[in-house]
Amino acid sequence: MNRFARRALLALAALAPLATPAAAQQFPGRTITVIVPFAAGGPTDTVARLVAESMGRDLGQTIVVENAGGAGGTIGSQRVASARPDGYTLLLHHIGMATTPSLYRRLAYDPVGGFEPVGLITEVPMTLVAKKDFPANTLAEAVAVIRRDRDTLNYANAGIGAASHLCGLLLMKAVDAPMTTVPFRGTGPAIQEILTGRIDLMCDQTTNTTEQINSGALKVFSVTTEARIPALPNVPTSAEAGLPAFQVSVWHGLYAPKGTPAAVTQRLSQALQVALRDPKLVARFADLGTVPVPQAQATPEAHRAFWMADIAKWKPIIQAAGQYAD
Structure with a gap:
């Protein structure tokens, strides 16, 4: 490389730091x-x-x-x-x-x-929800059903690593009862399967369940936070309902x-x-x-x-x- 080429490269290198602020000032274009x-x-x-x-x-x-x-x-x-x-x-x-x-x-x-x-x-808080005809009305009743029918119940999630999967891990650990898990490509499709009654249970964020809960389309057992939330004032926390280890947001x-x-x-x-x-x-x-x-x-x-x-x-x-x- 000759000296003129080297000088050109050095000049470009000196100008490079100046280019970034200029581009940032024009952002977004x-x-x-x-x-x-x-x-x-x-x-x-x-x-x-x-x-x-x-x-x-x-x-x-x-x-x-x-x-x-x-x-x-x-x-x-x-x-x-x-x-x-x-x-x-x-x-x-x-x-x-x-x-x-x-x-x-x-x-x-x-x-x-x-x-x-x-x-x-x-x-965002999580909620433990179920299909409308799930045979329980409280978290304590739901835990009893899960422990009794663990081999026939199915739990939906949005795939390994999804929030619904992590929440499910905590739930099954808290109740000491593994369930059959059914992964979906997102919680939207999973919720649809619960609404049709083909899936029994799921944890999902309030941003996806609040309206369905308030309309009566989903049965809810608890919110997984330390305190109740204004959007669902009548839904107890997991701790209130007797499952303090089941908390996640x-x-x-x-x-x-x-x-x-x-x-x-x-x-x-x-x-x-x-x-x-x-x-x-x-x-x-x-x-x-x-x-x-x-x-x-x-x-x-x-x-x-x-x-x-x-x-x-x-x-x-x-x-x-x-x-x-x-």
Whole structure:
């Protein structure tokens, strides 16, 4: 390489750091895609569509939500991890981001190092629900039925690693009675099977069950949080109903591919924080039994700290269960 070529390369290298802020200042200049790694109609999909609508208004661009379900959320996650790190392809995922590193021993992408956290969104309670004609009306009665009929009952989930799967693990451990599990490509399809009566039981997030519970389409036994929730004031907590070990909630967060410029990630985080203050979004979340996280948690830094702590929390639980997705 001659000296003129070397000088040209050095000049380009000197200009490279200047290019990133300029690109970030112009961001976003086109439509953004948010990948939900689960089927349409599920609770994470619901959260994503509400957040995308509000964020899009602040960013001045359309945000399209695209479902890429399958393999416990890893198919959609891999797609984002391998996307161009420019802020135009994002991932909205739930607690599965904390359990995937332990559930999967072999993945085609790095489930931690492949992403830049943008901010937390909400922490959603779970509900234990059943088909309308399930032969129990309280959690205590349901536990008795599960223990008695464990060999004939079926429990739905959205695949290994899904929130419904994790909740089911805790339930079966708490009642000391394994059930036949039936995986689906998302909780939306699973709920439909419960509504038809072909599935007996399931844990699902309030964002996906509250309306069905209030309409009487689903039977509910408990919410899996420490306190009752306003959207379902007459539904007892698991602890109240005699099963204190059965507690879990599902948090959601927004991610960009690793290497996304910090200025772009911060702009997305800013838009997320604006969205979480949107009265329309807050009201809709309340209808679904949840609330936005405090503003301080909707930042990349707080999101990362929370995420790492939850990875450490779930690792021993998953290892004790001995159930891996691969």
